[in-house]
Each structure stands twice: as C-alpha cells, then as structure tokens.
Amino acid sequence: MGRPPCCDKDGVKKGPWTPEEDIVLVSYIQEHGPGNWRSVPTNTGLLRCSKSCRLRWTNYLRPGIKRGNFTPHEEGMIIHLQALLGNKWAAIASYLPQRTDNDIKNYWNTHLKKKLNRYQTAEQPHHHFNSYPSNTGVAAAAASSTTSSSNGVITCVRNNNNSPSPLLHATTNSSSLSASSCYYASSTENISRLLEGWMRASPKTNNKLIRRSSEHGSCEDVVVGMEDDAVVEEPNKDDNDDDDDDPLMFKEGISLYGNMDGGSSHDMMWAKATSECFDKEMMKQDNEDGNESIHQQDHSNSNNNPPFSIFEKWLLEESSHGGGGQVEEMMQLSPIF
C-alpha cells in the first residue's frame, strides 16, 4: 500500500519550535486532549506536520516530564533495561515514567555508550560487546554500572556526570519571548510561565490535564478537574534551580493546564491524589540510595504501569537463578561509573 506523506512537504515549517507555536499547541491540546494528531496542524493553523506536533508534545510539552540530570538510579535502570530489552527505548521509558524515550535514547547515545566504550578499552580490551546477542543491548550488560545485590535489583551506580543541561534556560520575560528566532528550548516550566497571563484571563474552573497510564501500560493524557487551591508553585520561585529532581516539576506541569470547563469532583480527587502520590514517590526516590527504588516505583505505579511488576519478577528471577544469564553476567562485572 502506498503510504501518503504525513504532511505536505511544502509549507511545512521545520526546526526548533517557537514559544508562540508551543502556546498554540498546548492550548489546543488543553482543549481537545492529545491524539488525533493529524487534525492538529489544520485546526491550529500551525505550519507543522502532525508528527512534529506529536513529538513536540510527547517529548517536551507534556506534563510530568523530568529533564536533564539523570540520577545514578535512573542511569542504572537504563543500563539494566537496555541490557535486557535492547534499544527498545519506548519500553525502557515506560519504566521511567518521567523520561521520554527520546531523552533516554539521547542519553544512552551521548553518555552511556561512551562510558561503556571507555570502560571496554580501558579495563576489558578483550571483552567484546558483540559477543552478546545483538538484540539484547549488550554493551550495557558488559558495562552495567550496577553493583549486584541479593535481590538482583539495581542498587548502586556511580556517576559524576550531573551537569545541568545547557538548554534548560527558562524564558521568563517578554523580551526573550519575542526573540523567537533564536534557538529556543522550552520546558514545562517556561511554557507554564508563558501561559501564565493567558491562564489568568480564563475563568476559574481549574481543570487539569495530566498524564495517566491506561490499562495496557501506555500513557494517556486526561483532563480532570482541580480545586483552586490544589496548585501549585510560585512560577518564578525556582527560576535558577537546576535540580531537575524537584518533584514540583510535575505540579508545574499540571499547572500548565488550568482553567478548563467541566470536570467532576471525582476527577478532582483523583488528580490531587495522583499528584501527591507522585510527589511522595519522587521524594522517596531522590532521598534514598536507590536500593529499593524499583519496588517503590512498582508500588506507586501499580495502577499506572501494570507490566512493571511482571518485569520486576523477571529481573528477580533472572538474577536469582544464576544460570549464566545475561543479568548475572553483567552483575558480576565491576562498576565503571
């Protein structure tokens, strides 16, 4: 079957998104919800193809996204999961709910791969990654930064690469807003700020659009009601805070979607509970050593990510059986990060 182009190549804008485009996209999704991407460009007037709109939303504008500063725990999880799943970035991302597949993929390609290579050449020149099956992502296995533990769960990763992303400059004033021609990288934070005035102009029904997982494990965005006092954070309070582990990030993401009509009280409660649960989980993950973080995530996401417990079981079985599986093999390797 002949596949039509996803968009008309002529007149389709490419390159970095401007704040104005972000606002248009976000406001449209606020109103209609994500999905039906095909209709987004035509309905919004954006000169972008549907794919570009979807990508922009899922990788950047969507609430709940955590950017930059991969924690050692996250790094360990990525390495571990990559070893098990291969380059199935979407699958890996499903176990790191705040991270996008693109983010993980980029991080793998730019950081972890190199660490692995360095490790390979420096310490194990004889150990060739391609001795692993190609679909298991291997390199990772060889270089897993994890130290083994009795339960086989990632426990400790050493990582010195916590430099903040140079692209996380929040555009907080109108002058930067107007400078749309320069390279622009927005975040849920600065988009929230961009929309601040726009939101104030709207009636105070305060519905929220937040992400939740559907029963099959994928994420969907839903619009729910939210009480006026349920949100949030003073927008400019943490302008220069580069700590992307801040659980308030999720709240700020939520705050982006205020002021829509409709929404039930049940949804309000659900939204609040979800937000609080998320915050608690983030606190736990960030404050602890990562020793039981997979379990924590499993519990907190028991409604969001049903496959996680299955995966966890698999991890545990793999490591506990000691039958020469990849997991065990990688666990035996010395940490390199």
Add this chain to the structure above:
DNA sequence: AAAGCAGACAACCGCGGGCTT
C-alpha cells in the same frame, strides 16, 4: 579573541504495526 572541535539535545525521517473501512 577567534577558530575549531566535541558534546549534548531537539527534531526529522522512514518504517512497521494496528485499526478502520
């Protein structure tokens, strides 16, 4: 101070899968 280089990340492209007609 300027040029070159490498790193980092956003965005694009093409393909495959799944759903609908």
Add this chain to the structure above:
DNA sequence: GAAGCCCGCGGTTGTCTGCTT
C-alpha cells in the same frame, strides 16, 4: 482480505553550546 490511514518507534541528522587550542 486488501487498502487506506494514523500513530508510535528507532535511527539519524541538524544545530546550538561550551571547551580547547
């Protein structure tokens, strides 16, 4: 069952930034 359509994924590229020379 075939065709059309849409969405999501993974690989790759383009561009900006920061560092080094």
